[in-house]
Amino acid sequence: MSSRIDTLAAALTLEEKGALLAGADLWHSVAIPRLGIGRLRVSDGPNGARGTAFRGGPTSACFPCGAALGATWNPALVERVAGALAEEALAKGARILLAPTINLQRTPLGGRTFECYAEDPLLTARLAVAFVGGLQARGVGACVKHFACNDVEWERHRASAEPDERTLREVYLAPFEAAVREARAWTVMSAYNRLHGTHCTEHARLLTDVLRGEWGFAGAVISDWLAVQSTAPSIAAGNDLEMPGPPRHYGAKLVDAVKRGELSEAAVDACVRRVLALLERTGVLDGGEPDAERAIDRPEHRALAREAAADAIVLLRNERAALPLAGVRRIAVVGPNADRAVTQGGGSARVAPHYAIAPLDGIRARAARAGVEVVFARGPSAHRGVPALDAAHLAPVPDALPIEVDLFASAEPGDAPVRTERMREAEAFWLQTPDGLAPKQPWSARLRARLVPPESGAHRFALASAGKSRLRVDGRAVLDNWDDRQPGTSFFGLGSAEVAAEVELRAGVAVEIEVDFAQDRPHLPGGLRLGWLPPEPADAMERAVEAARGADAAVVVVGLDPDWETEGRDRESFSLPKRQDELVAKVAAANPRTIVVVNAGSPVAMDWIDASAAALQLWYPGQESGNALADVLFGDVDPGGRLPLTIPVRIEDTPAFLDVPGDDLRIRYSEGLFAGHRWYDARAIAPRFAFGHGLSYARFEHGPLRAAQARVAAGDDVVCEIDVANASARAGKEVVQLYVARTTPGVRRPLRTLAAFEKVALAAGERRTLRLTVPARAFSYWDVAANAWRAEPGTWEIAAGRSSRELSSPLRIEVTAR
Template sequence: MWTLPAVPAIGLDSLVMSDGPIGVRGRRWTADDPSIALPSPTALAATWDPGLARRTGHLLAAEAHRKGVHVLLAPTVNLHRSPLGGRHFECYSEDPLLSGLIGAGYVAGVQEGGIATTVKHFVANDAETDRFTVDNRVEERTLRELYLRPFEIIVERAAPWGVMAAYNSVNGTTMSEHAALQNGVLRGEWGFDGFIVSDWMAARDTVGAIRGGLDVAMPGPRTVYGPALAAAVREGRVEEELVDAAVLRVLRVAARTGALTGTDPVVAPADRPPVVDAAGLAREVARRSLVLLTNRTVPGGPAGADRPALPLEPAALSRLAVSGVAARDARVLGGGSATVFPERVVSPLDGLRAALPEGTVLWTPGADPNEEPQVAGEGFALRAVCRDADGAELGGDRLPNGQVQWMGDFPEGVAPEHLATVEVTGTFTPRTSGAHGFGTRGLGGFRLEVAGEVLYDGVEQPGSDDAFEAFFGGPRERGTVELTKGEEVTVSLRYTVPPLEAMPFPVVGFALTHREPVRPAEELIAEAVEAARGADAAVVVVATTERVESEGFDRTSLELPGRQNDLVEAVAAVNPRTVVVVNAGSPVEMPWRDRVAAVLLGWFGGQEIGSALAEVLLGAEEPGGRLPTTWPARLTDAPVTGVVPTDGELHYGEGVFIGYRAWDRRPDGPAPAFPFGHGLGYTGWEYEELTVLDDTAIVRVRNTGDRPGRETVQLYAAPDDRGAGDTELPVRRLVGFATVTARPGETVQAVIDLDDRAFELWDAAAGGWRAPGTGWTLHAGRSVADLRLAAPARS
């Protein structure tokens, strides 16, 4: 599933691949083998710091070595074309330059640790609907200026050792067979010398794939290569030289990563970056990614003075009301192949309670974003037991939660061909009394028993054409049991394994699910209101769920699930110091944003989010993040929303106008809730001077506040003449950025390098880049909507 076979005769070890991008899962997809869980890619992009991305790469390389992995299946650099993209939490930005530079930092860091990356998904894999079959129709200029551009930047600046071909087609050709883009552009024009691996099960045709430039078809062992490729060569349908070239590229990545005897790895063990404090780096990325969207002045600060709502003053907090189920059970990562299993998670509630005196923080659930049962977690002690058809035990696994995910690699002693049933068995100690719901997730036969009572004995049939969605989705509640807080009960879920030989690879995936007793929503909200009414401040944590943001499907709405909006409105009505923390990987609607004291965007903040959040809320650190994508006030305001194909085709009819480029194009239309690049800090900045010297822009800024701070200086180029028709230029485009730090009153300079591409467009007729024949003005500022300085660009 995750490996290439060893060839001992030539000294080739088995090449091991593993999903990222926020951690290294390893060969086995199981919670019994924990991994560091960094913040989501949208969070990393929100730092606007390629150097920090590089440092995360160093950490991930160390993790890969620890787990015996040679190739990390990351980063994902597809663009946020529409806010409905279900997998946008795993991508960086709506802007190709920001995506490319963050991605280049990530790739450089991982490969400096001697581990290969595979930049994905090449190319135009920007939505999930019908992702296996959709034909994305993208005109050439749009493809070059937007969707290919992040890959080009990464190849140019970081020389990745691998690229992953996407599932989708582009302009009629499936990407795993797209010779024009893989051989012509990627290898021919850009000089990429690494290997191209298919997305899992994306390779469909032997001859088309090898001629299209695909080197590795995953997963094995039954693929379009192997015996099928050998037969195609023998029959004269494929030239042997094509196979030689693919073999050479696989051997090259093996040599680079130390998996080929007789060659030295590119990075010797002694030259790898030093191992860092993993939890500390995860916490640093989390706090640097936090975006302060609003921070209003509220009465009643120290000595009665009005002051911004954040940071909170720890000494002035005798009671802090915290509400939202997500405050206790934070969502720290997105769903799908990006999933890893951290050894620990610090929730917002954990972080605040650790930072404040005991008894200061009062938590109420308020509202639960989960409208379905969740994978069994807190209070469960579980083990998986594997048996053959005669009931004999073959082996098993300890399960830190109720999820079983074995893809290709199974527990020791368990041969897939002999596996008949898997039983998740153990105990549950409830945190609350009442009617607890229990259920299943996955496809196949189940028998569920809790406290001696059989709740379900039946078969769950497929309900989706997407095998990935069928594998991960569809929790079903099977019954309830009255339980008492603190009293342990037994649980058992027996799963009948379908015939594995009929599958392209052996896979077992299912889960025991659980739901705490349901209380009326109005009662929960009223309880939160009473807690907030007399508190010095209130923090409400709202979140999306895995059924809202995940791989395998797109979103249909930007609304927060459940009664979370009602909770915010009710708490804010009784406490003027209400701070809302948004636990989401991509945009959500916030109809209450102008009626709360502050809004802080926490993304999917990784395993240390609670500690980072406490540091920022209480003022030990400042929020360092800036939006890497535009947040609309309402879905209906967004310029581009189409993600559903028509007759198998999805037309990118908006051309180069996505994200802020599209919002700028319609000045009389609705404004976004928060523009691209937006983010507040805890100090003030004055932009003093912009100087342009040849290929460099220098921006002088001064910290005008009373505390140290970090500023993200953004540089945009605006054409004096935008042109029209096929050569119409955006009102402005991001051409560079830099982060600087300064003490109170200190003046510092941001130095931003420019390249020719910043002032060019793709000429499809000429087949190349050209200057559009207009002058340019450079604008420096804090966001695309807050530009402070201007100067003519070089001619």
């Protein structure tokens, strides 16, 4: 650290130190004007830089979610995406992006599985290093999260993760170790959960002994929002910054703890120096305010988002060359996710995109260029709750967003708002009291908009709120969620159950929508969602099937959405919700060339797979969703994705099935080292689709795998080469994966582990020699007794392949003791 930091630290009063170690608000650190210290702005999140507003702020570029980036198996592309996200963060005045999420995908039902890269520690680590490097090269710090073992949402503030020590080191800490040691991440986010009974925010062994002592981390530890549960234990453990502010446990409580002798000022000073170093590194130590937030829709970001989304699409199945679409004159597009752009999952990762292309729109645009007719029938809806009313069906307001929100410093809305905001959709989440209103005092809001019904009939309205709410339509009371609210799961478990009613409306006849909201518990976050659905035909299923029957090919877009898959709540079922499985089965029976597109951030049951001609995993692909999908469907782009996780036949087959959710506030890790694909190998369970699987429109041939040496000393890497040829008449992408297995007796370990990979794009007829390095860590294990990595001499087998279950060209390596 610089001498300037020592000078500033010495000049701070104890009260200023306490203030500096906590946020000023949701997104800023505290400025110390007396010493010219400015404030730092941070921003969510992994697939876009949202800025300081959950709703209604400047729009942002929306890139593919973490699982989609994991499916690219393309570190160079992930690095470019991170560079673009750095530009987005700077456009929002932020110098720290709260990303990447590098927990592992332990279960398909995890609410934030879509945010994570992979179920495998090596794949996650390589992409994490690429992301952190790409972000920080542009002057924006990464905040790798959530440290550690925040793998599910069940009781995330109270539950204790209980992996054994070797599993913790070899599996769950490995991506964080790589992000810190190799990429030099500027910040790390401490997680909500406990680890072995101790909150991660006050876990000295995790934050000090391992992170700083062993890995040499020189940055700052920032708590997850509202994760800090103590004062002295958290500071002593090395949790530097409590977020958000105003502080609950630092600030004045920190000052009191020092004065009472519960906390040494030396421990406080260590945290202060690290925060000052972060402010210096991010360029805000010299004062000034963060730049104003802007929405900059860059053409190069559009192109990169489209490229990344297509590179993530996994072609799971392709029978009888159903894809790419050729020789067709009419395509039927059906499914509940076909005509809406489901671009991202729910929770803190969400941004307001500059725009979003639905699958139907992308397919229509591409089909029009080819002279192909597209017919559409949605089929039955699949909403978890009634979706939020958005700008698409609201009367436009010149030069403004269509929803007006008046905020009042009173227990109920009145005639004199303190301030007015505008939103593009009728959903708001106020983690803190809105600006301009007194903190922790009663406040209220009123939302107004004009709905233009697209069709006549019974329209469904719904309210869910963290606070009181009621709805009027054209002045008539429709919903009352004011005094008799029932508990629900909305707004991270703080909100009410949804209440709903139907209102008869006429097509094209605008109606006035007015919602009153009051936060009667002002010490808690507030939330409001007004849902709306137009009438659904009673024969929606039959219309979809008939559209498919009359077409040359049918594209069925099914999946989940931010209500089904979200932070704060794990999924309850492995199946597609509502009648989607039935829709796929009936469409496939009506049209033999049925292509199923799964628009979800995690695996779903696919009992219908054998009836489909082709199937693709679209993930949550960001703003270019429909265009990227059309690129792949029509063969303009090769499907570049490979599965970063295993798709099981049944949820009962998965490694964590018996452990998640936990019991007695403990989450066990009984699969141990056998996480992800390793579990299926160890138990000889056939997956639906194996880890690493993904088809190409091209055909590739692999030569034999070669190693530079047949014998290496313990602690040395192994360099391998393999020839890959495109034996087809079109360009394509291949991912060569190397797996390592021990063939002689030794410590207990998985049957095989992913050790290296490389993605290559080859023109028709092109051949290339790839060089892959298997790191020495692949031949090692964590020795718990010695608290160190140990190389394991003996005979090892390295095999190359296209997935964890499609391997060939094995070679043997002898690892000798030094």
